[in-house]
Each structure stands twice: as C-alpha cells, then as structure tokens.
Amino acid sequence: MTALRQATEVVDPVPGASSPHLPQQPDLIQLLTPEGERVEHPEYSLDISDDELRGLYRDLALVRRWDVEATALQRQGELGIWASLLGQEAAQIGAGRAMAVDDMAFPTYREHGVAWARGVDPLHVMSLFRGSDNGGWNPVERGFNLYTIVIGSQCLHATGYAMGVQRDGAESAVLAFLGDGATSQGEVNEAMIFAASFAAPVVFFCQNNQYAISVPIERQARVPLFQRAAGFGFPGVRVDGNDVLAVLAVTRAALAAAREGQGPTFIEAFTYRMGAHTTSDDPTRYRLASELEEWKLRDPIARLKAYLARTGIADHAFFDSVDAEGDELAARIRSGTLEMADPPATSMFDHVYAEQTPPLAAQRAEFVEYHASFEGGDH
Amino acid sequence: MGIETLTIGKALNLGLRRAMEDDAKVMLMGEDIGKLGGVFRITDGLQKDFGEDRVVDTPLAEAGILGTAVGLAMRGYRPVCEIQFDGFVFPAYNQIVTQVAKIHARSKGALRMPIVIRIPFGGGIGAVEHHSESPEAYFAHTPGLKVVAVSNPVDAYWGIQQAIAHPDPIVFLEPKRRYWEKAEVDTDATPDPLFRSRVVRGGDDVTVLAYGPMVKTALQAAEAAEEEGRSLEVVDLRTVSPLDLDPVYESVRRTGRCVVVHEAAVTLGLGAEIAARVTENCFHSLEAPVLRVGGYDTPYPPSKLEEEYLPDLDRVLDAVDRSLGF
Structure with missing residues (x-):
C-alpha cells in the first residue's frame, strides 16, 4: 500500500457497522422501531397523547404529499428546482414539533417539514423554488428564518440570535439546522465555538442523510458526527432520524436544556435522503440501489402507521381522512403555484436597502423609462 | 462637551461611547476589543463602562463575528464589528457578501441589518503582509452594502455615530496611519450627513x-x-x-x-x-x-x-x- 493510499484510506466512521450508510448503527436513540414497536430509552421518555400521535402522523403524511406534488410540478416545468425531503420527514417534523412558540429555527433549504410545523404556508416555500421571490414568509413572526442556501452560514446566524435571546433574558431557544456536508464548513465550526464560549441557547440539529449531493459521509468525517460535539465542549447525541418520537423527545430535551441556560447540544439525526439531492441530481451515479432498499424498510411514516394501526390509536377512517386531506393540500399547492403572479419587475430595486440610495433610485427610474420607451409602454 | 482637540482614534472612541449611551441595543464585537481596548485602542475603556455583554471579546474568527452579528441584528441589536486589520476581513467575506448584504432584499424588507463593520485600512505603517490593504472596491461592488471612509477627527466622531444609527449595513473604513492626526471637534455642532462628499x-x-x-x-x-x-x-x-x-x-x-x-x-x-x-x-x-x-x-x-x-x-x-x- 502506498503512503498516499494509506493516507486516503477511509476509516470506517462507525466501528462495527457493515457500512456507514446503513441504518443498523450503534448509539441510536430510538423510541419506535422500524417495525413500529414502541420501546423505552433510559434517558429519553416521551409522554404523548393519542391525539398528538395522530397529529404527528398527519404532519408526516401531509409534508410527504406536498413533496410529491412539488417534485411533479418541477417535472412539469412549474418550479425551477425542488429539494425533496423524502425520507427525512420524521427528523423534520420531530424537530419542528419540539419547538415552543417563541423558539426560532434557522433552516437550510430542505426544511419543508419544519416550515410546515412552524405554520409557514407551503405556497411561500413554493414561490422560492418557482423563482418568484426568496421565500414569502416573515421570519421573525413565524419563528422560522428564510431558507439559507450557502451551506452552513445559518448556523452562525442561529448562534448570534441565541446570544440576543440571552441578552434579552428571554426564555426561548434557537434550533439551527444543518446537514452532514455542512459539518465540514468553517462557519459551522465557528458557530459551535461561539455557542460553546457564550453558552448560547442554541441546538444544532444535523440531519445526517449520508450524502452531500454525491460525496458520502465517510469522506467528510472520520468519527461519527455526534462525537464532534465533545471537542467543542457540549453534549452530542445520535438519534434515529426516522423515528419521529425519538427525534421529538431528544430535541425537546435539548431545547429545554438550552432555555434553562445549559448551553448548546448537537443532535445528529441519522437518516437517509431517499430521493435525489434536488431535481437536478441523479443519485444512481453514486449510490447503490440496494442501499435505498435497506432504508425503505426504515421508512419514517410506515413505522408510525404500523404502530398506530396495531395499537388501535388510529383506524382506517383516520388514515383515509389524512389521505383525502393530503390530496386537498396537493390540489391547493398545485393551483396556488400555477396561479402565482410574477413579481413586478421594479421590485428588484425596492428592498436592496432600508434607506434607498440616490444612484439606485436613478437606476430604477432609468429602468422604468427604458421599458416605457417601447411601443405600447410596459413590455 | 463643546470643542475638544481629538485624534481620529480618540474621536472614534468618543463616538462609540456616545452611540452606546444613546441606544442600549448597540454592542461592540471583535478580537481583543475588551480588556485590551483593541490593537489600536479604539475601544479603550468601553468594556469597563458598558460590560462584557455589550463589548464582546470574541473568539478569533472573523466569519464568526459577522455571522453572529447577523443573528443579533435579527434579534434587534445593532452590532458594531471590529475587524482587526483590513487583510483579515476576508475570512468574513462570505458572511458579508452572501448574508449581511442580501438579507434585507431576501426578506423583502422584513429583516434589517444595521451592522457596522469597522476596518482600519490602508498602508504606510511599516507592517507585515495583510496589514496594509485597501479592500473598499470589493464591498462597493456588492449591492446591499454601504461603504464610507473617514479622513479626519470630525467625520470620525460623527460618522461612527451616524453609521451605527443607520438602518443598512455599513463598511466603515478608518485610515489607520492617520489615527493620530488631530483636529478640533465641536461635539455640539450639527454634523454633515453621512453619505455626502x-x-x-x-x-x-x-x-x-x-x-x-x-x-x-x-x-x-x-x-x-x-x-x-x-x-x-x-x-x-x-x-x-x-x-x-x-x-x-x-x-x-x-x-x-x-x-x-x-x-x-x-x-x-x-x-x-x-x-x-x-x-x-x-x-x-x-x-x-x-x-x-x-x-x-x-x-x-x-x-x-x-x-x-x-x-x-x-x-x-x-x-x-x-x-x-x-
């Protein structure tokens, strides 16, 4: 073996696991097995009503239906691109539903499930992917920041926001979303340093979906991601990201600790991106079909459905009603997307600054005059 | 206070002090700005008077300073970030260009970014590499930012206060080799507006x-x-x-x-x-x-x-x- 080969030989980041991408991992916190069996965990219990359980199922099913519709709309040319959350519904709904009203989330561009949990209108997400705006919701009102597309940058914003919460003496927490790829970014590491140094009330929620587009996790990490937290000086936990109950319990506990002044936690939600990175991607070029088949057996929605059905917490009528609601939601998303008006052209000039500058105002006037110069005026 | 003879450095210090007195949301962030008072002593004495929560000695990470300033601004604070030397702004360049500059437009005006980025800039002090640069064109080329450069104690005193009170992000360039230049500053005068030649x-x-x-x-x-x-x-x-x-x-x-x-x-x-x-x-x-x-x-x-x-x-x-x- 050459020195170079030795140096680049990938160390199995999860000792004992047959493949780092496969779901049988040690250290996973789980409250609901892939077969839909409710299990207990010594550190994380979950007190949850039947209504809440049915609510979680509804959330999961509806965001998946939204995702399917959005993918179809992109294929039909109605969206520029779509970043599918397929397979990550439990991680996102579990995290989103763990938040209190006053908490603040800082998403990447794939957190449609968290957006849903925060009450963001799906059409305000669709408008971003259609190219009408950069997201139509008010971030502070919703407690859900606009999508941030530069990988990892939002982790610093979340930490700064948490430093503000601290200064305000408020009892709320901040949830920073990131992916496995983002853990390689300098800004993410700086965010964890600032968060630790100031004991900021922020929780880093990393959805490890195994791939940064095509590059697998073992190229990014020589240790399981949750173990990185120890180096920054705060707790790290690994939760089964396809188990909505475990994600809910773990995130609730971390947010509560943050609110109580115990500082940050890093949560690695171990999951799998069952679809492509985005509609522009072709995952058959970099991963095996057998891997996807393994993960389909751990589907986050099927396991909750099995549990609800077996225990009688939900019946056929309930599942049918959720399906019907999903179809209604999809129809609303479809018609709303198709009817979405393009923004007025001059709007690109209007919010560059809070206080408009004379040169930009002049450029705007020239733009208006230029368009008015065509026969028939506005063109 | 009336008329005082001040260096540019001292005028900035007094201007920062005045801005912090006027608005409790104003906070300073940077490397070595607290106990040490900054490598040029521009923030001298401010941590002692305003506390560690308002004059923050940050970890040594420029992207971290600017990125957390974004979150603080979203929460209603007015962060004033000191970049120790011009050549060290580039680790923060991503945050400044992709985030600080764009968030107001991205949010259609819902989020303001009243962040001041203070940079001692320019050469002539016999320094080593990265301590003498003039990066203004990078920022002037970035829509969403405003960029000002002061040349004298009067503009330093008023300009820093005006920049902090302004709703948009401002790169505030300080002529480091002129920090010790003196002039009379009338602190009771009505200042010229910020964005005027x-x-x-x-x-x-x-x-x-x-x-x-x-x-x-x-x-x-x-x-x-x-x-x-x-x-x-x-x-x-x-x-x-x-x-x-x-x-x-x-x-x-x-x-x-x-x-x-x-x-x-x-x-x-x-x-x-x-x-x-x-x-x-x-x-x-x-x-x-x-x-x-x-x-x-x-x-x-x-x-x-x-x-x-x-x-x-x-x-x-x-x-x-x-x-x-x-």
Missing part, C-alpha cells in the same frame, strides 16, 4: 478626488501646487458607496480636469468607476481624460517598498501635470 479646498485648475488616508496627501499636493501657481480643488469623497458625485461634477465642469487618488490598486478600483461617471456626466467640459493615481497592480509589497507603492504628493502632482499637459 465635501469640497475641502477650493481651486480652479484641477479637481483632485480622494477619501480616507489620501485626503491629507491630496491636500498636501494642493499646497505644494499653489507654490507653483496651480490651484487644485480637493474633494473628500467621504462615501465610497453610494458615491455622491454631484459636487464632483459641479467642480469638474469648472476645472475641466479630474484626478482620482486612492491607495487601492488602480485596475477596477474606485477610480475606474469615478472616471466612467465623470466622463458620462461632464464629457463636454473635460479638457483631459480623468487620471487615476493608486497602488500598482501587485500584492501590497513588503514595507520597505511601500513608499514606492503608495501614492504620495509627488505622484499626485505628476498626475496633475499630465492632466494640465493635455
């Missing part, structure tokens, strides 16, 4: 434009030229983005000649933009092309060569001669 010396033959540390150089050149019977009008641009060129056009229409001076490399520097605009607006008045005096298109050289690199009185006068020779 100013004629600082009247003249008839050539209009000379400068900002930050080069204003003094331009004024020295004007004095020397006067001895040779040439009358230079000197304009302190004060604001680099947005540019305020109406007073410049008015001047160039009288003089017919224009020389732009900055320390930054000439190619695609501010002088290029100004030359284009002056040409567009004063074409029929120009007796000579707009000339640029700046740094050469090299990395900032080792300090034993910086006097060769930096525009000085002689190079400004040489450009004036060339302009008059057309």
Whole structure:
C-alpha cells in the first residue's frame, strides 16, 4: 500500500457497522422501531397523547404529499428546482414539533417539514423554488428564518440570535439546522465555538442523510458526527432520524436544556435522503440501489402507521381522512403555484436597502423609462 | 462637551461611547476589543463602562463575528464589528457578501441589518503582509452594502455615530496611519450627513478626488501646487458607496480636469468607476481624460517598498501635470 493510499484510506466512521450508510448503527436513540414497536430509552421518555400521535402522523403524511406534488410540478416545468425531503420527514417534523412558540429555527433549504410545523404556508416555500421571490414568509413572526442556501452560514446566524435571546433574558431557544456536508464548513465550526464560549441557547440539529449531493459521509468525517460535539465542549447525541418520537423527545430535551441556560447540544439525526439531492441530481451515479432498499424498510411514516394501526390509536377512517386531506393540500399547492403572479419587475430595486440610495433610485427610474420607451409602454 | 482637540482614534472612541449611551441595543464585537481596548485602542475603556455583554471579546474568527452579528441584528441589536486589520476581513467575506448584504432584499424588507463593520485600512505603517490593504472596491461592488471612509477627527466622531444609527449595513473604513492626526471637534455642532462628499479646498485648475488616508496627501499636493501657481480643488469623497458625485461634477465642469487618488490598486478600483461617471456626466467640459493615481497592480509589497507603492504628493502632482499637459 502506498503512503498516499494509506493516507486516503477511509476509516470506517462507525466501528462495527457493515457500512456507514446503513441504518443498523450503534448509539441510536430510538423510541419506535422500524417495525413500529414502541420501546423505552433510559434517558429519553416521551409522554404523548393519542391525539398528538395522530397529529404527528398527519404532519408526516401531509409534508410527504406536498413533496410529491412539488417534485411533479418541477417535472412539469412549474418550479425551477425542488429539494425533496423524502425520507427525512420524521427528523423534520420531530424537530419542528419540539419547538415552543417563541423558539426560532434557522433552516437550510430542505426544511419543508419544519416550515410546515412552524405554520409557514407551503405556497411561500413554493414561490422560492418557482423563482418568484426568496421565500414569502416573515421570519421573525413565524419563528422560522428564510431558507439559507450557502451551506452552513445559518448556523452562525442561529448562534448570534441565541446570544440576543440571552441578552434579552428571554426564555426561548434557537434550533439551527444543518446537514452532514455542512459539518465540514468553517462557519459551522465557528458557530459551535461561539455557542460553546457564550453558552448560547442554541441546538444544532444535523440531519445526517449520508450524502452531500454525491460525496458520502465517510469522506467528510472520520468519527461519527455526534462525537464532534465533545471537542467543542457540549453534549452530542445520535438519534434515529426516522423515528419521529425519538427525534421529538431528544430535541425537546435539548431545547429545554438550552432555555434553562445549559448551553448548546448537537443532535445528529441519522437518516437517509431517499430521493435525489434536488431535481437536478441523479443519485444512481453514486449510490447503490440496494442501499435505498435497506432504508425503505426504515421508512419514517410506515413505522408510525404500523404502530398506530396495531395499537388501535388510529383506524382506517383516520388514515383515509389524512389521505383525502393530503390530496386537498396537493390540489391547493398545485393551483396556488400555477396561479402565482410574477413579481413586478421594479421590485428588484425596492428592498436592496432600508434607506434607498440616490444612484439606485436613478437606476430604477432609468429602468422604468427604458421599458416605457417601447411601443405600447410596459413590455 | 463643546470643542475638544481629538485624534481620529480618540474621536472614534468618543463616538462609540456616545452611540452606546444613546441606544442600549448597540454592542461592540471583535478580537481583543475588551480588556485590551483593541490593537489600536479604539475601544479603550468601553468594556469597563458598558460590560462584557455589550463589548464582546470574541473568539478569533472573523466569519464568526459577522455571522453572529447577523443573528443579533435579527434579534434587534445593532452590532458594531471590529475587524482587526483590513487583510483579515476576508475570512468574513462570505458572511458579508452572501448574508449581511442580501438579507434585507431576501426578506423583502422584513429583516434589517444595521451592522457596522469597522476596518482600519490602508498602508504606510511599516507592517507585515495583510496589514496594509485597501479592500473598499470589493464591498462597493456588492449591492446591499454601504461603504464610507473617514479622513479626519470630525467625520470620525460623527460618522461612527451616524453609521451605527443607520438602518443598512455599513463598511466603515478608518485610515489607520492617520489615527493620530488631530483636529478640533465641536461635539455640539450639527454634523454633515453621512453619505455626502465635501469640497475641502477650493481651486480652479484641477479637481483632485480622494477619501480616507489620501485626503491629507491630496491636500498636501494642493499646497505644494499653489507654490507653483496651480490651484487644485480637493474633494473628500467621504462615501465610497453610494458615491455622491454631484459636487464632483459641479467642480469638474469648472476645472475641466479630474484626478482620482486612492491607495487601492488602480485596475477596477474606485477610480475606474469615478472616471466612467465623470466622463458620462461632464464629457463636454473635460479638457483631459480623468487620471487615476493608486497602488500598482501587485500584492501590497513588503514595507520597505511601500513608499514606492503608495501614492504620495509627488505622484499626485505628476498626475496633475499630465492632466494640465493635455
């Protein structure tokens, strides 16, 4: 073996696991097995009503239906691109539903499930992917920041926001979303340093979906991601990201600790991106079909459905009603997307600054005059 | 307080103090700005009086400073970030360009970014690499940012307060080699607005434009030229983005000649933009092309060569001669 080969030989980041991408991992916190069996965990219990359980199922099913519709709309040319959350519904709904009203989330561009949990209108997400705006919701009102597309940058914003919460003496927490790829970014590491140094009330929620587009996790990490937290000086936990109950319990506990002044936690939600990175991607070029088949057996929605059905917490009528609601939601998303008006052209000039500058105002006037110069005026 | 003789550094210190007294949401962030008072002592004594939550010694991470400032601004704070030296702003460049500059537009005005990024800039202090740079054009080229450069204690005192009170993000450039220049500051006066250029010396033959540390150089050149019977009008641009060129056009229409001076490399520097605009607006008045005096298109050289690199009185006068020779 050459020195170079030795140096680049990938160390199995999860000792004992047959493949780092496969779901049988040690250290996973789980409250609901892939077969839909409710299990207990010594550190994380979950007190949850039947209504809440049915609510979680509804959330999961509806965001998946939204995702399917959005993918179809992109294929039909109605969206520029779509970043599918397929397979990550439990991680996102579990995290989103763990938040209190006053908490603040800082998403990447794939957190449609968290957006849903925060009450963001799906059409305000669709408008971003259609190219009408950069997201139509008010971030502070919703407690859900606009999508941030530069990988990892939002982790610093979340930490700064948490430093503000601290200064305000408020009892709320901040949830920073990131992916496995983002853990390689300098800004993410700086965010964890600032968060630790100031004991900021922020929780880093990393959805490890195994791939940064095509590059697998073992190229990014020589240790399981949750173990990185120890180096920054705060707790790290690994939760089964396809188990909505475990994600809910773990995130609730971390947010509560943050609110109580115990500082940050890093949560690695171990999951799998069952679809492509985005509609522009072709995952058959970099991963095996057998891997996807393994993960389909751990589907986050099927396991909750099995549990609800077996225990009688939900019946056929309930599942049918959720399906019907999903179809209604999809129809609303479809018609709303198709009817979405393009923004007025001059709007690109209007919010560059809070206080408009004379040169930009002049450029705007020239733009208006230029368009008015065509026969028939506005063109 | 009335009239006081202050250095630029002390004027900034007092201006920061005044801004923190006026608004409890103002906070300072940076490396070594607390106990030490900053490597140039601009924040001297402020942590002692305002506490560690408002004058924050941050970890040594520029992206971290700017990125957390974004979150603090979202939460209603007005962060004033000190970048220790000009060449160290680049680790924060991503946050400044992709986030700080764009969030107001991204959110259609829902989120404001009242962040001030203080940068001691320019050369002439005999420093090692990365301590003498003039990065203003990078920021002036970025929509969403505003960029100002102060040249004297009066503008330093008022400008920093105006920048902090302003709703948009501002890159606030401080002429580090002029930190110890003194002038009388009337703290009861009504200050000039922030985004306005100013004629600082009247003249008839050539209009000379400068900002930050080069204003003094331009004024020295004007004095020397006067001895040779040439009358230079000197304009302190004060604001680099947005540019305020109406007073410049008015001047160039009288003089017919224009020389732009900055320390930054000439190619695609501010002088290029100004030359284009002056040409567009004063074409029929120009007796000579707009000339640029700046740094050469090299990395900032080792300090034993910086006097060769930096525009000085002689190079400004040489450009004036060339302009008059057309």
